[in-house]
Amino acid sequence: MGPDAAESDVESARDVLRAILPFQSLSAEALEALAHAAEEGAAAPGQTIYDVSAPATYLYVVVRGTVRLERPAPPDGVHAARAVGAREVFGWHAMREGSAGAELAKAAGAVSLVRIDTRFVLEVLAREPNGGAATIEALLVALSTPAERRAKRAEHEPHRRRRPAPQRALSALGSYVVSVLRRPETYGRLLGYVLLFGGWYLAVDVLALPRFTKLPGIVQVGREWLSPDPVFGLSIHTSVYYDHIWASVRRIAIAFALATSLGVPVGLALGASTTFRDYVFPIFELLRPIPILAWVPLAIVVFSGSETPIVFLTFLASFFATALNTRLGARSVEPHYILAARCLGASPWQAFWHVIVPGSLPYVLTGLQISVGVAWFSLAAAEMVSGQFGLGYLINTSYTMVQYPTIVIGMLTLGFVGFLTSAIVRFIGERMMVWRARELALTAP
């Protein structure tokens, strides 16, 4: 073997060592020293490298070829064998004191190897700035058997008894209620509600103020809403009420899902790519100022059926809001994050995926909340103008059929369901941005 080939073996040994845990964090001098202390050898197919009974003093690195390691038949009769290939290290048991006879190593084909005396390895590690403590610890972990590892983990984390889930939830709820009752704002809120509903009651039922007499009173609405046999056929006990709610919710769900799955990618592209923005944004901005409801007749003409136009209109409103906010989010990602990612070797696409997408999430989620609100706005309007079933339709037909209490039921239900969907979107959003919640928790006054 000429000097060049030998030198390349050392270099490849060093490269292999560097790529192998736990030698990666070693300094260049340590790796140099290890590489210099290495010895090369070659084995023919079938040749034994070390035997079960041989004393274990060397760590082996496979440069080329495959080595087969076999354990002696353990008591339970399972014969364990594995193969190590190029750039892999074996013979680890030599690092543990007093272990011998762990396995038999045999060359599976023509093999070229490098070996290092483990005492030297330990010496080099000891000379490292931190005493190579981390490396040694990682080695010990790598060398320990699964049983040992489990025992170690158990001693670090004592087993905790956890109360059953329902019990925990209940106590959490209890403490939340108590904390709410303690805050002064709660009483302000109650006062506000009392004023609102009380005022309504006074204006319509008690004082019978001039314009208010035509409106349904709170008592009438409440009675109608809760009655098992409502005068106008709609209350919480009738199924038609839930049919209307479901019709609206279903349309919102479909439209919102479509708008999000289309709006987020489009928004990201508009924000991140000048080319895309140059071609698409002009059309986008041309169509956006047209109020959604202005699309109603065209939508009815273009789309067949009664469901599609409504879903389309809701989708359109949502889409614009989502895409616009997502675009804002993509553009507001600070450039130094992108530069940092590129510096660290990321390609433009990787920078997009790892930086722009997560970085724009806060804006995207705000956009989604706005989008849900806008969706309800458009849906209610669209349902009032055309279509069958749905809360907007309910409100409209109640008016034409002079069923005034039902109008109010419809309005309040609409408000409540809208609020619920908003809260759901916000909740999901906050779960997705754990990092931001934690950050904000630290800076909160």
Add this chain to the structure above:
Amino acid sequence: MMTAPIVWKSSARRLPASEVRRGAIQIVDATKFYGSGASRVLAVDRCSLDVRAGEIFVIVGPSGCGKTTLLNAIAGFHELDGGTIHLDGKLLCGPRQRARLGSDRVVVFQNGALFPWKTILDNVAFGPIVQGTLRRADALAKAGQMLADAGLRGYERSYPGETSSGVKRRVEIVRALMNRPAVLLLDEPFRALDALTKSVMHEALLAIHARNRGTALFITHDVEEAVFLGGRVAVMTSRPCRLKKILDVDIPYPRARSIVTSKRFRDLVAETTSVVHEEALKAHALGEKEG
């Protein structure tokens, strides 16, 4: 089946010394304008610098004098209008030609650029993972080790927003070094830290640099910081930026905090300060003129 025993040969051999150190930079006649047309401003005027491989080269100068421009050109963030930059003998960028962005020259930013949405561990392992040089599990393990070696064990699962700025800075340096860059570019990285944290950072940086074998290019205002860290300190003129003077800090590494009181250190600081002060006055006058 036992065959003839394997013959083992020792491979002890000396390797060429130059292979060990990387990151020699040569800047020749760098020129950069900002703006265009009549309001064009000459920011860097035929500046030439030689950074030796493996050294910590510190650049000091008044603000706005164009030091960041040189760093950005090396990193590949913008191009020079004139002059060339070579890295380890190979052309990095020429006039109107931007250097390729790459992990052989990693920047540590002034305001920190740790990704807030990734955990510390994910941040540090980012480089090798996106480049594909290590498998994900290996990269994470190596990241954990490097963090432990830097004294940051226990922070792996935290998010950057939850940690102090000292921790963040160190993590960012570790993240850069995961890629074994030839050049570490530090643009006033410790500017926003308080004095106590800064001194901890200085020692950490020196320790980390000793292990890395690459070159570090460090920009700062703080003359004491410059002399403490640097092997050589270059003082730049106020706008337009040109090399005014290079001082050799002949205090040997490794440097302990105690050298700060030594006579040699104080002499160097005084000398550097007077040179910088001259330029700072000029810059101030310039700024006042422009209102």
Add this chain to the structure above:
Amino acid sequence: MVAHATATDAVGRASKLVWPQRPRAWSAGRAQRRAVVAYVVALLIWQLGSTSPRWLGYPLPWISHVPTPGSVAVAWARLVSDPGYWRSWGASFVRVLVGFSAAVVTGVPLGLLMALSRPVRAVVFPVFELLRPIPPLAWVPAAIIFWPTQELSIDFVIFIGAFYTMVLNALGGADGIDPRLIQVARSMGASRWNIFHRLVLRAVVPSILVGMEVGIGITWEVVVAAEMISGGGSGTSTASGGGLGFFIWNSYVGGSYPQIVVGMASIGIAGFLSSAALRLAAARFTRWTAAR
């Protein structure tokens, strides 16, 4: 400042650094050229799609039902000389003005009041948040019942639409004022009125202006919808509706589909003009206050 310019120049726009660089020689005006290309392509798609039965042999789904660009242009040319068309413009604009002004005049003070007075906020804000999710258009029937004239009911609905936005923006703007500024002013001996007048109002104005821009967009949405619903959708065929929304609905009912598109475009332009006018006024106003 050169230092700032250095950082900005050096770092550059995010989008340019994610994607590879292009030579800068011909980039001036590139965005405008591409926009033109985009419009032309869109127009082509519209033309080809809407006339697809003729040249393709069978109608493409959806797009073939859209009126052709030619018919829309013809209809628009005809309408421009029709005074009724311009009256619709006027009617809508008047409603927008009335409803929007009412929203600003009531919403901003309420928002500021809530920001400055804790008890008011504690009582009013929950009620506000309770009613806000109800879409403005859901109020239409209740408004028609309550108000004596249809015009007032439409104005009321429009008012509701913009009201929430104005309150939230005024509130948000006032909340965002750094409390330290107020402390500094207090320590310098400023009276409460002075603080309010110089500090709070000044700081809140940008938020209010943003709110107005958003609000006017919502206002147009509501105007169109309210005109359609009360003038057309509810089945009552009163001609007092008027306005562009009613115009669109009427065109649909009357079967003149190209006019629908004309109406849509008209409203889009009207909305755009309102926003632009608002933006100009806002810019003028901020310059004026800054100069004082």
